[in-house]
Amino acid sequence: MSRLNSRPARLSRIASSLLLTLGGLLTLSACSEGSGEANDSAQQTPPTMEVVAAISQPVAAWHTYTTRLESPQRVQLRPRVSGEVEEVLFTEGSQVSAGTPLVRLDQRPFKAEVERLEADVARFKAELANARSESGRAASLVKRNLISREEADSRSTNATGLNAQLKGAIAQLERARLNLDYATIRAPIDGRLSNARITRGNTVQAGESVLTTLVETRQLDAYIDISELTWNKDFAHVTAEDHLPVELQLAGQEDFPFHGELDFIDNSVDIDTGTLRIGTTFNADDPALRPGAFARLRIASPEIRDAVLIPERAIGTDLDRQFVLVVDENDTLAYRGISTGPRFGPLRAVTDGLAAGDRVLAAGPAKAGPGMPISPKLVDIKDGGALKSLAARVSRLQGEQAARQLNQDNDQKAATLAEADRQAAGGRS
Template identity: 45%
Template sequence: MNKSILAVAVTIASLTLAGCGTEANQAAQQQHLQPIDVAQVLVKPVQNWHTYTTRLEAPQEVALMPRVSGVIDKINFKEGDSVKEGDLLFTLDARPFAAVVDSLKAQIESAKAALEQAKSEAKRAERLTERKAISTEQAESRKSTLRQREAQLLALQAELTAAELDLAFTQVRSPIDGVVSRANITKGNNVLAGQSVLTSIVSNQQMYAYFDIDERTWNQSFADVTAQSEQAVVMQKVGETSFNFNGKINFIDNQINQTTGTLRVRAVFENDEQQLRAGSFARIKLAADKVSEKVIVPERAIGTDLKNRFVLTVGEGNVLEYKLVTVGERYGSLRAITSGLNENDVIAVNGPARVGPGMPISPNTVTINSDGIAFTLSNNHSDLVAKQ
């Protein structure tokens, strides 16, 4: 009897100890759960962004050449300076041209005197003809001489005008507002009219960016866009991480390039602060007209598994689940998900950096921050943000 009582007591004690051990293990497991930031996904109306590479071009560019041949007498600008239309840049030796002008002026005075004499003789011939004191042939000869003198004077006056233009052209002026390059030919050198490039000037108040959109993309995303729509675009320069420059489309070519299947488009950017230079490499972004709602998650929440993209969602019992996703456009630090998630999903915000699927976690609920990030692109340039 005593042995039976002892066996029962041992069994009860063993079960009690086992139960205490299980509770202790569960408590320890709860204490060691990984605290993970989780958040409910965002759902936003978005537009697809399209990115193109280009080089900036000045709306106006001039290879400055003299309109007369001569010797450079003076350079009147500082290389690299901004110049205005009409500013004097080069002066050629004007003395040969001034001498031609003076000579023609003297010839004109002589021609005027000869014309006056011819007029006088023609009038006399008319009076003598009335009295039949001169033959008709002589009278016609004097009238012919008058017309010749008039023509000679007109020819000399035209030559004088051309000579005065040549004299004026010895002062080579800027034909546009812009920035002047270096002087290619310096003082004392002879230059040829229409051949010698003295310097170059590019306008700098605006910059053009030409880029080519393939026909399919144009028809799917931009079919309703016209130059008058002033479709907004943003631009990023080389070495920059943000699209800081706002512009608009102001030209669309009138036909598709049959060789490349693309349409040439031009965007214009104001350059009031002189931060843009012609020839610079740049990236252009513009948004499609169509707006649709998409699930939005942080870029860092997306993991890569060989060739698949996935997101860890919080399932029943706070256990992480593996979900394959298809990613869409990037918006600042956020990314659109086109398939794989729904609006009620809660995700691990920092992705699979420290956790993996099937792992229980201790969730720390946070909110996905989308402040200052543009998901749609309007025609109002103030709506465009650098974070794009």
């Protein structure tokens, strides 16, 4: 009887378990469907991304090259006479003026030679005076037949020989005085000295021993070799008289703080390299400018033109082509191939493929792709002052071009007036 009573109880527990399991499955299914709907909803919300509008700005193309600064004058100081160093008079690394005494040799041998030759000159002068007196008397005596013609000629020849000896002694004396002066080695130019290569007591040889090096530092030259193709494309009609602006940057500097002008264009193209050497001179007022310093030099193209600018980081590379992701009217990213020009700080000029006002993905294609819908957030171009600097450079270029044009116009007017005056003067005559 107990078995019959327990069977319905077990069936009841099994049924309850089945109902609980079925309910759990239904609950899980409902949760899964709810989660999928939430994910679908999230995927349908476009991500917010920063975009920038391409801008148009007047620019001048700058061509950048590497170079080293050179001193226009560099002298290896060598003695012009041999002797023993008596005193080193300069401070290493100091700035000196032309004519400043730098090294003094032992002057005693040179003074002795001067004194010896001074005595020779005095002796020859006395002997010559006596010989001329004898020659004069002989000329008077020969007229009265008191001495022979041969004797008179001999006295005249003796005076002539003594005169030649006197001239030779005077020349030797001048040379000895020069050697005495050369015993004090002086700075031949204004400039800055290197370290001393000799010390007191050393013997130096004329024209051989290097005492120190002296370089001019008031001005420094910088030369670059520009390709014939680039020159013909951007500078074909430029002459040194145009004084194109040139800017210089030293190693470790971010800007180009030193300004100069193009003042040298070589007279021919190097047939081996296909390059043309050009150069500029910088005033070396800043002590950072030193001969031999590595520098980057950039020269401005004379033509100023409008350019479309975007951040460099917005540009992607697809094999051998550059592109950007533009935002279309539906706020969807689209692939756009572009051609680029020179770089201006963090900005890059786009020569083809973009127009001013086109919206471009600011961060580039690293985290997005074509066809992706976004919620665009328009931001200003983060140029780090590049646009302001660029505008200032263009303004400076325009001002310099206007000044050069004004000078040329004034010169032309002056030449025309001078020619008119000349013709008027010719007509009156």
